[in-house]
Amino acid sequence: MKRYYLPAAISALLLAFWFSPDAQEIAAGVAIFLFGMLMLEDGFKLFGGGTLERVLQRATASTPRAIAFGIASTTLLQSSSLVSIVTISFLSAGLISLIGGVGIIFGANIGTTTGAWLVAGLGLKVNIAAYAMPMIAVSVILVFQKSKPLRGLGYALAGLGFLFLGIHYMKEGFDAFKDQIDLTRFALSGLLGLVVYTLIGTAATVVMQSSHATMVLILTALAAGQISYENALALAIGANIGTTITAVIGALGANFQGRRLALAHLVFNMVTAIVALLFIAPLREAVDWISALAGIAPADFALKLAVFHTIFNLLGVGLMLPFLTRLISFLETRIPEPQPDISRPRYLNEAVDEFPQTLELALRKEVAHLYDNAAELILHGLNLHRDQVFAARDVAALVRQSRRPLDLDLNEGYENRVKTLYSGIVEFSARAGNKQVSPDIAERIYVLRDVASNIVQAVKSIKHLRKNILRYTVRPQGATTRLYDELRTEIARIAIEIRKLGLADPEDRSALWLDQERARIEEDARSTARRVDALIRKGDLTPAAATSFMNDSAYAYGAMRDLIKAARGLYIERDSALAEVERLLSLDEEELKEAMTGAAPQAPARSDAGTP
Template sequence: MKRYTLPVAITALLLAFWFSPDAQEIAAGVAIFLFGMLMLEDGFKLFGGGALERLLERATRSTPRAISFGILSTSLLQSSSLVSIVTISFLSAGLISLVGGVGIIFGANIGTTTGAWLVAGLGLKVDIAAYAMPMIAISIVLVFQKAKLLRGIGYALGGLGFLFLGIHYMKEGFDAFQDQIDLTRFALSGLLGLVIYSLIGTTATVVMQSSHATMVLILTALAARQISYENALALAIGANIGTTVTAIIGSLGANFQGKRLALAHLIFNMTTAMVALAFIAPLRDMVDKISDLVGIGVADYALRLAVFHTVFNVLGVALMLPFLTRLIAFLERRMPEPIPDVSRPRYLNEAIDEFPQTLESALRKEVFHLYENAAELILHGLNLHRDAVFATSDVAALVRSSRRPLELDLNEAYERRVKTLYSGIVEFASRAGDARVDPDIAQRIYALRDVASNIVQAVKSVKHLRRNMLRYTVRPQGAPTELYDDLRTQIARIAVEIRKLSLADPQDRSTLWFDLERARIEEDARSTAQRVDALIRKRELSAVAATSFMNDAAYAYGAMRELIEAARRYYVERDSSVAEVEQILSLDEEELKEAMTSTGATPAPKDPVTRLS
């Protein structure tokens, strides 16, 4: 079916142009208007710098604030579709609650009515094309500037210019129709007219992917007296239904939370539309009274339509708000949270790709998901239960008592629970790097990818030492068992300390701890080597067992270094002022060498740390 959609649409347009040249002006007006909306959205994304995302996080702390944010943001951006997509993106990334997301959708439906007021009150009564031309000309100069802020302003200014120009051409096209075709001959009254024109409004919005563009088309046609006032009301109701399609499409790549929000959007708009259709006569009387009260002329149907659009959307919110809790409960029952599959990415989906704040936040959560999987495999690979390790106050005693081998295919578990996630993270980071994001955000995204690499390397190291570890720790065998138990204890201790970091407040984390821990690892590596030498001389350890152990010790200390480096990159605060203080407190390379020398340790060679440009 999709294969024929484009040819049919183009053929229909060409036929319309053939039979009525004036249809070209209306079609061009719609196209220019939609192009202006795209430019406006691109401009916002370019110079917004994550401002909307940051506001969105703060605005969902209560339902009234979420609704207010939806009204304000949609009024400023003149695109409820963009606000809906941003909200789905944040909800999918787990940054806002479902209640907050639904509140924003409620507010966006009210905010989108401001577009009708602008068009009816200004666009149809002023020669806005005269303002559009200079705006477009200035915007082109700004678009070609290197500064991102100026380019963003240029796109936004050009978008507004094309919006104005599109309205002008739609108005001119419908005015020209008056001399050729009287579309009011197709007007339908009564219930049949309400149903048919509501469906037409829905279809037009689905095709154009913009209820705002549909409302402009309705208003310009109404101003040119090409449609009746009654049919225009039905078209406006249909446009509200059609706007949910954008949210539904945006939710296709989202997780279950994004799909819940899209369903809430559909339920809200359908309920509002049904109530408006059922009570169209009382609503029209209310609109007339309000219009008379504020001085809107009896024959000014365009402004009266703007009043109607606002009234039925506000009434829809007032109707649904008392049932918000029940709506959320219904959504959660209808779309239950799936049983988490630890082997698949939880937060990386297409719905979050458009906005920089969600890119970084979702990736950060996914990297932590990878670490949780990896920590469990590392501890189980050492024959230790993760929950027992995190619950004990004496890790060494727990290690000595853990002799029974755990049923675990570490290679299979690595492929399923670590490698698959890591592949998803690498692919996502590359995709995010290709997107138009701030260099600082791109740098942090690549840094998170490197954290994932550290984690994966730690798991690989444990894979290498597991065979000999099982050989010497399932039953006591003297010195080799004690040596391997010490390695198990040290790795488990690192896992416990990293867990404490995850539970600590950000201000309580210091880079000094990482440097001291790194020094301790190097000291332990040195003392372990000296201990092995002493055991060989005492003939308590054979040369063969010593060789195997030294290789395994290299893997174990490599895993510890990778885990410490991953924790450093993940948990150190990004705030510049905090980072500066931490840098003063942290040990530099010379101080680290002095600390290790004072304990008799020698720095061991480390893998080079990737430096981001």
């Protein structure tokens, strides 16, 4: 069916153009209007620099604030679709609550009414094409500038210009069209007219993916006398239903939270439409009364339609707000949270791809998810229970008591719980690299990808250790067991400190411990060879066991280094004032190089160091 959709649509347009040349002007007006909306959205993404995303995070602290944000952002952008997609993106990334997202959708529906007022109050009464041309001309100069804000401003200015130009051509097209064909012949009154024209309005919005464009089309046709006022009301109701398709499409690539929000959007608009249809007569009377108070002429049906559009959207919000808690419960019951699969990416989905802020934050959460999986595998690979390690007061004593081998297939755990997540992170990072993101965000994305690589390498080092951990620590074997227990203790202690770092508030996290730990690791690694030599001379360690331990200690210290690097990239915010102070106080590269010189054993060459 889908493969016939595009040819059928083009054929219908060409037939309409042949039947009436004036239809070309109307179709061109719609196309220019939609193109203007796209340019306005693209301009905001460049010019905003993540402003919408940052404000969105703060705007959902309460339902009134979320509604106010939905109204303001939709009024500013003239696109409830963009606001819906941004909200789904943030909700899918776990950055805002479901109730906050629903509040924004409520506000966006109110905000979308400002477009009708703009067209009815200005676009149909002023020659806005005269303003459109200068705006487009100036925008061309701006879009070729190197500065991203200037280019964003240029796109936004061009978008507004094309919006105005599209309105002008639609108006002119309907004015010319009425001389050839009187569409009012197809007007339908009563219940049948309400149902038919509501469905037409829904279909038109689904096709154009914009209720704004549908409302402009309705208003210009109404102003030209091509549709009746009663049918225009039904078309406006249908446009509100059809606009939910954008949220539904945006939720297809989202997680369960994004799908819940799309369902909330659908429920809200459907309930609002049903109420408006059932109470169409009282609503018309209310429109006439308010219009008379506002000084709107009885025959100015375009402005009266804008009044109606505003009233029934406000009515919908007023009806749904008292039932907001029940709506959330219904959404959570209807679309339950799936059982978490720790082997699959939890935060990376197509819904978070559209906006820079969600790209970075979703990736950071996914890397933390990878670390949680890896930390459990690393500790279990050392025959240590993760929960016991994190609850222990004396880690060394716990290690000495942990002699029972854990039932663990480390290779299978690596494939299912680490490699699959790492592959998803690499793919997502590459996808993010193709987006138009600022250099600082792109850099942080690549840093997070490197963090994931460090985590993977740490797990692979433990895989190499696992065989001799089982060989020398399950049954006490003197000095050899003590040496391996010391390695297990050091890795467990680092895992504990990294966990504390992750649980701490971002402003309280310190990089000083990481630098001190790096120096300590290098000092321990350098002294290992001397200790092993002394044990061999005393006869406490056989040459065979010493060789195994030297190789394994290189893997262990490699895992420690990788974990420290991962913790730094994942948890330390380098752009904070505290981080800058810590940078000045921490060890510099020369000091670290000095600490790393000497007889520190190096990890054997990893044959699989490229891809996991």
